[in-house]
Amino acid sequence: DVKVTQSSRYLVKRTGEKVFLECVQDMDHENMFWYRQDPGLGLRLIYFSYDVKMKEKGDIPEGYSVSREKKERFSLILESASTNQTSMYLCASSPPPRGMENIQYFGAGTRLSVL
Amino acid sequence: SQKIEQNSEALNIQEGKTATLTCNYTNYSPAYLQWYRQDPGRGPVFLLLIRENEKEKRKERLKVTFDTTLKQSLFHITASQPADSATYLCALVGGGSYIPTFGRGTSLIVHP
Numbered sequence: 001d002v003k004v005t006q007s008s009r010y011l012v013k014r015t016g017e018k019v020f021l022e023c024v025q026d027m028d029h030e031n032m033f034w035y036r037q038d039p040g041l042g043l044r045l046i047y048f049s050y051d052v053k054m055k056e057k058g059d060i061p062e063g064y065s066v067s068r069e070k071k072e073r074f075s076l077i078l079e080s081a082s083t084n085q086t087s088m089y090l091c092a093s094s095p096p097p098r099g100m101e102n103i104q105y106f107g108a109g110t111r112l113s114v115l
Numbered sequence: 116s117q118k119i120e121q122n123s124e125a126l127n128i129q130e131g132k133t134a135t136l137t138c139n140y141t142n143y144s145p146a147y148l149q150w151y152r153q154d155p156g157r158g159p160v161f162l163l164l165i166r167e168n169e170k171e172k173r174k175e176r177l178k179v180t181f182d183t184t185l186k187q188s189l190f191h192i193t194a195s196q197p198a199d200s201a202t203y204l205c206a207l208v209g210g211g212s213y214i215p216t217f218g219r220g221t222s223l224i225v226h227p
Contacts, residue, residue: 042219090158097213101147104215106158
């Protein structure tokens with residue numbers, strides 16, 4: 001079974017802090033993704049990566065950056081946390097698109113509160 | 116712009132009945148449509164995928180249909196159980212991108 005592990009289930013940070021969310025997958029997947037999920041807004045893509053050191057902006061990249069130094073690890077960085085970044089953050093991985101199927105395997109999520 | 120619509124109101128049904136959830140889309144030509152289940156406070160879990168040239172797909176008590184003319188997918192759970200209570204998300208892949216676009220999900224509540 002694919003396992004996607006997010007480093008924290010719950011996180012409380014202060015406004016202005018630099019926040020690191022870590023994600024590790026154990027299936028040698030090329031693609032990794034970061035989403036945030038808010039009530040009424042659904043899942044929104046922040047950044048994704050299709051290879052080591054490669055990154056692409058998603059729909060809402062502002063205020064975030066990412067790092068992928070190793071294939072199995074994809075980090076989301078909030079440079080200066082703000083209260084509007086309070087949300088559930090979900091990491092996902094997927095194998096190379098075999099005919100574009102791109103099935104997503106998600107971690108359990110990190111619920112981040114910025115005070 | 117591309118739009119995916121899932122019923123925002125929760126679907127309440129009695130145990131043993133068939134639950135039917137709807138995913139409608141506009142301004143989109145998906146190659147694939149995926150369904151995921153999400154439990155409270157957890158990440159979504161992949162359930163089924165259907166291709167644009169397939170009308171129907173089944174897996175145990177689950178059935179998905181895909182009508183590209185109506186721009187709609189229906190997700191059925193037969194003989195529903197309280198353990199099926201969760202939020203169900205549809206996601207579309209296509210339009211030149213391999214990144215899925217997710218609907219907002221519909222909550223299903225199965226009453227014993």
